[in-house]
Amino acid sequence: MTTRLDGPMKVTGQARYGTDHNVPGMLFGYVVLSTIAHGEVAAMDVAAAKSAPGVVAVYTPFEPLELHTPVSMLGSTWVPLQNTEVAYYGQPIGFVVAESFEQARDAAALVEVAYHELPALTSMAAGLATAEDAPPARDGSPPSLAVLAPDVESIEHALAASPVVVEAMYSTATQNHAAMEPHSAVAIWEGERLTVHSGNQAANLQAISLADALGVEHSAVRSVNPFVGGAFGGKGHTAVPAFLAAAAARELGRPVKAALTREQVFTATAGRPATVQRLAIGAERDGTLVALRHDSWSSTPMDRSFIEPTSHGTSREWYTTPNVAISQKMVPLNIPPTTFMRAPGEAPGSFALESAMDELAVALEMDPIELRMRNSSLAPPGKDLQWSSKHLDECYAAGAARFGWAQRTPTGRVEGDWLVGLGTATAMFPALRFPASVQVMLRDDGTAEVATSGADPGTGLLTVMALVGASSLDIAPERVTAQLGDSTLPAGGLSGGSTATASAGSAIMVAAPKVIDDLLALAAAPGAPFEGVEVSYADGHVLAADGRSLTFGEVLKATGRPSIAAIGSSAPGEELTKHSFSSFGAQFCEVRVHRWTREVRVSRMLGVFDAGRIINEQAARSQIIGGMIWGVSAALHEGLEIEGNGRLANGDLAGYLIPVNADIPEVDVQFVQYPDTLHNPLGARGLGEIGVVGMAAAVANAVHNATGTRVRHIPITIEDLLED
Amino acid sequence: MRRFELTAPDTVDAALAAPGTFLAGGTTLVDLMKLDVLTPEHVLDINALPLHGISTSDGLRIGALERMSDVAAHAGVYPMITRALLASASQQLRNMASIGGNLMQRTRCSYFRDVAMPCNRRDPGSGCPAIEGSNRMHAVLGTSDSCVATHASDLAVALVALDAQVRLVRTGGERTVALADFYRTPGDSPEVEHDLRPGELISEVLVPRLDWAARSTYVKVRDRQSYEFALCSAAVALDVVDSRIVDARVAVGGVATVPWRLPTVEAALRGAPVTQEAFEDAAAGAAEGARPLSHNGFKVPLLRRTVVRALLELTQEERA
Structure with missing residues (x-):
């Protein structure tokens, strides 16, 4: 099997990432961030900064770099310094350029900012009551929609007529991609032509957005990023350092390098919104779904630029049910920007839906895998286009055998001081492709x-x-x-x-x-x-x-x-009129909860996936392993805590926990391979994001199996499982 | 990081004569300098000083510049010290961090570490946002209305349980202070964290001989399995004769503003049988005087449970 071609370059340090580029005459920029969440910058005293050693320029909303808002297939991208408004704590409001990074950073600390501060809205819980309807989903469907059987008046009627109903509220935390490579750029002008070295998810889109922001021809900008140190959706939009470095380099006639610090990444880029979700599922006593209602709320920054589409990403399509109703609202807050983050919609949405399905299985005293197989869909509810190639049942059957699911009891088991539980969940992610x-x-x-x-x-x-x-x-x-x-x-x-x-x-x-x-x-x-x-x-x-x-x-x-x-x-073309397309998977995990101190540790993980043809098993496995670990992280570790004043209480990698090696056991990944040539000639469907989907629910379901405690929010921490 | 002057004295006398901030492993100092929390003008690299050596001939003596990893690897060290060290930080940090520096490490309170925020410990009188703010990691014991920051060291918890002392040298003299007295609860002056006077340097840690501490352990409860500070920890040693507890040492971390000895729990254990019930009874008063904050109330039951767990783990054979 071919191993990863770029692996040797990466592990020997030969791969050159954006900030690895150093050119003669290069200056260094440091971004200044706001320390209020809402209001206006009244004044910025930059005298001390300008006279500090090595400082070449200080840019602020009062002495700005001219930038225009670029619009691409991802939507519009915010550019800094164009006005004095502050909409979140940690918003870029200045840019200090000096002969060295240290000089720029030291001078940035000397910038004195005066604000007209306004009250900040930062509480998701407080904002639920005044939530707004979300804009239409990416496929154009309205925020709220229902598919009802012909004789059914409303989803409430369908639920009321269901012999067994589970209903609960779930919530998921604000997250940040925290990619290894902080957002950064090296900008070099040669005459009228700009070259930018900056990690991003699409060099051509980044070049266009930089050109539009700078007001130059698209052909004048070259974006180069053969190596990107992690992106996960967080480097779809062009980042603040790239805009500022490019504009400052043009003004100053010298190359400029700019990189966010790790702490700055948490606010000066964008992360995953927090969500609140209400699920109600009605079923026959044999487990057949009668009705599914999924109402979602997503936090969103004040510019309402992005929401996490949890209902549309999951309940709209996953199960066969004669009645489904979904809604999506948003809660505008003075919080850092939100954007795509690995499986946007599906990841937090599946936590709620797949937890609720587990609750239904418990209510029915039914095996959770059997419940899912019973309601497996041939097509999204209310749609004529069947899945092109779906082998989810085989994923479940193979996974259950491999994981020893038959040994699971409804109340887990005890091993010494550890309560042991097994959990499972479905994973789905739409199979898409772009021109x-x-x-x-x-x-x-x-x-x-x-x-x-x-x-x-x-x-x-x-x-x-x-x-x-x-x-x-x-x-x-x-x-x-x-x-x-x-x-x-x-x-x-x-x-x-x-x-x-x-x-x-x-x-x-x-x-x-x-x-x-x-x-x-x-x-x-x-x-x-x-x-x-x-x-x-x-x-x-x-x-x-x-x-x-x-x-x-x-x-x-x-x-x-x-x-x-x-x-x-x-x-993509005609195939879209013939089938629906998705990748599928079955997630399994085993957790151990300490009888006394209630730590949750994941001891086994397995994911079995149907993603069409696998081109390179090593790369595919690595993608899925990473996604599954993301799921464990979401379930047990990750969550940004936003304080009343909008400050992130844990906006660094000391406080924003992600798993370390000791938290992750061997991760077992299997593929059932059915090339899907109805989707594309290659027969391969996407698997970059599906690995994270469902995993947090599988963990939470395993915790319930181990302890009998149902935790309906993530991350799950010790206090959730601690009695007095 | 601000500009600073770095000198590297090679004798203790030279180090004590020069004004400045001592740099050993650098794992706290450099971190806080990068955050602008500490801005020393003069830094004294003391790594060349002869403050090394681990002696187990009569009790335990550890030179202040011994690295955490070396002490953890030493066979003659009491198990609770070894385990507290191995539960600390990461291998890379343990390879650098010194024993003296470990005892002098600063709190992990996120407000202390963010110079954009007020903090009575960093900037006396400026206020304490943690009391009403994000305080899940903060202390429930030894707190005051001016500061609720948790002491971060695992090692110090084990050392306090073992009645350890620190030797403090100064120009022309030295003194020895019990570690339990060395640390100061915040009271009205949280900026005073310890009894190290200007011009003094920790030269050595002394642990009195305690043979029965061969039966000791350190249990650390945290949000992930490695490389994270304690929500609660317990250092426990038991002297058991004929299934009766003759003597006990219990100290806890992650819950208090200083390493927190639990003499009432120790007293309750003396004479008790080696049973889960006796342990639960003894631990019932562990959180006496606790003042929970808005987000850390769980530390009260967790503290009791951590103590019980540590005692149970220490007596698996007797109870089997």
Whole structure:
């Protein structure tokens, strides 16, 4: 099996990330943040900062860098310093540029800010009563909708008529991606042209957003990020340091590097909203669902730019039920921006839905897997388009056998001082793809290259592209290199929505035959080795009808061409009118809760996934393992605590806990492989995000199994399980 | 980090003669300098001083510059010390952090660590946001109306249980202070954290011989399994003869403003049988005088339970 191609470069420090670029004459920028959550910057005294050693410039809303708000497929992106309004604690309000990072940081500490402070709204609980309707969902559907059986008046009637009903409120915490690489940029102007080295999920989108913000032609900006130190949705939008570095570099005529500190990342970027969710499920006594109601509230910053669509992401589609009603509201607060974070909607939504399903199983005295299988859907409720390829039952059956589910009792078991419980949950994530273009190039040395502008922020896309390129060109993987992370490459491979493999892979499968056709035409052209002969292509060779054959490298050499290339494009199309598409999975975990001190420790984890064809099992497993660990983290560790004044009480990695190695046991990942060529020619569906989905519920369900205590919020901590 | 002058004296006398802030492993000082919480103008790197050595010939003597990892690896150290050390920080930090520095580490209170916030400990008289704020990690014992910050050291909890002393050297003299007296509860002056006077340096930790502390342990309860500070911890040693407790040492951490000895629990254990019931009875008064805050009330039952758990873990064989 091919191992991760970029692995050796990363572990030996050869991979150059954004801030690894140092150029002569470079200046360093440091971002100044607000220390109130709501109000206006009345004045900023920058005299001391400007006269501090090494300081070259200090930018504020009163002496701003001119930036325009860019709008892309991800929506509009906020740019700093354009007015004096403060909408959250930790908002960028200044930028100090100096000869060294330390000088810029020291000078930033000397900036004195005066505010006109206004009362801040920071409490999700207090805001529920005045919540607003959310905007339409990404697919255009309204925030509230119901699918009811013909004779049913309302979801309340359907619930009232259900023999068994469970109903409860759930909540999930505000989170931050906390990617290893803080948001940063190195901006270099050469004449009218800008090059920016900055970790981001799509170099071409970042280049466009920077160009729009700076008011220059798109072609004037080149964004380069072959290596990205984690993104998870948090580097979809262009980050504040990139805007500021690019604009300051233009003003000052020198390259500028800017990076957020770890603490700044928690407020000066964007995170996952908090959610509150109310679930009501009605069922027949045999477990058949009668009605499902899922009402959701998401926190959102005051610009209402992003909400976490928990109902639409889960209950709208997951189970067969004659009656389903969902709603989505938002609670605008003076909190840092919110944005996509791994499985936005599905991750926190599945905590609520899959906890509620477990509660229903308990109420029915039914095995939770049996309950889920009984209500497995052929299509989303109320929709005619069936799932293209669904093997969730097989995931459950294989997982249950592998995990020893049959040994589970409804009340867990005791091992010494530890209460042991098993939990399970369903995972689903929509299979999407985006338009993508990829260039496939054949070289006269017998190697090939596949290239697109998108990013591999640790996902394995680089390896996947090389493998798909090799199979499409019918040559060994070692002969194929992949290029990513450069906006001058064909637009494609955006890392987002678990789409990159299906999108870029499909485009490779278009580009490769094109370049082979071009190669054959070249080989048979006048003056070429196979002039006038019928030729075909196999195994990296051009084969002539007369029995001769040459490698493509030999053909190129013979024709004096160093290389030939073709660009192939692929986009979703007609298949969307024929099927619904999703990846599926069954999550399992075992937890141990200490009888006395009530710590929860995860002791076993298993996920079995149906994500179509797996291109590279190592990269795929790593993606899923990471996602499942995210789920444990959400269940037991992660949560930003927002104080009354809007300050984050734990906005650093000392206070914002994520699991350490000791918290994570061996993570077992299995795939049932059914290539889904109804979705795309490659047959691969996304698996970047589905690993996190359902895991928090599986943990909470296992905690219930172990202790009998149902915790309906995450993270679950000791006090939730402690009696006096 | 602000500019500072760094010197590296190579004798104790030279170190004591020079004004400045002592730097050993740097795991607290450098951290707080980066946060602008500490802004020393002169830093004295004391790593060259001859304050090393671990002796177990009569009790235990640990040089102040011994690294946490080296002490933890030493076979002659009482189990509760070893376990407290191994439950601290991470291996990388333990390889750097010194014993003296461990005892001098500052609180992890997030308001103390954020110079944009008031803090009576950092800036006397400015106020304490923790009392009404985010105080889940804060203390329930030894608090005052001016400060509720938790003492962060695990090692100090074990040392207080063992009646350890610190030797403090100064130019022309030295004194020895019981560690339990060394630390100061905040009262009205939380900025005074200990009894180390200007010009003094911790040179050595002395632990009196206590053979029955061979039966001792340290239990640390926390939000993740490693690399996290205690919600509650307990250092416990038991002298058991014929299934009766002759003597006991109990101290707790994570719940108090200083390492917190529990003499009433110790007294209740003396003469008690080795049973869960006796342990629960003894631990019932562990949180006496506790003043829970808005988010840390759970520490009261957790404190009792942690003590019971530690006692049970220490007596598994007798109870089997």
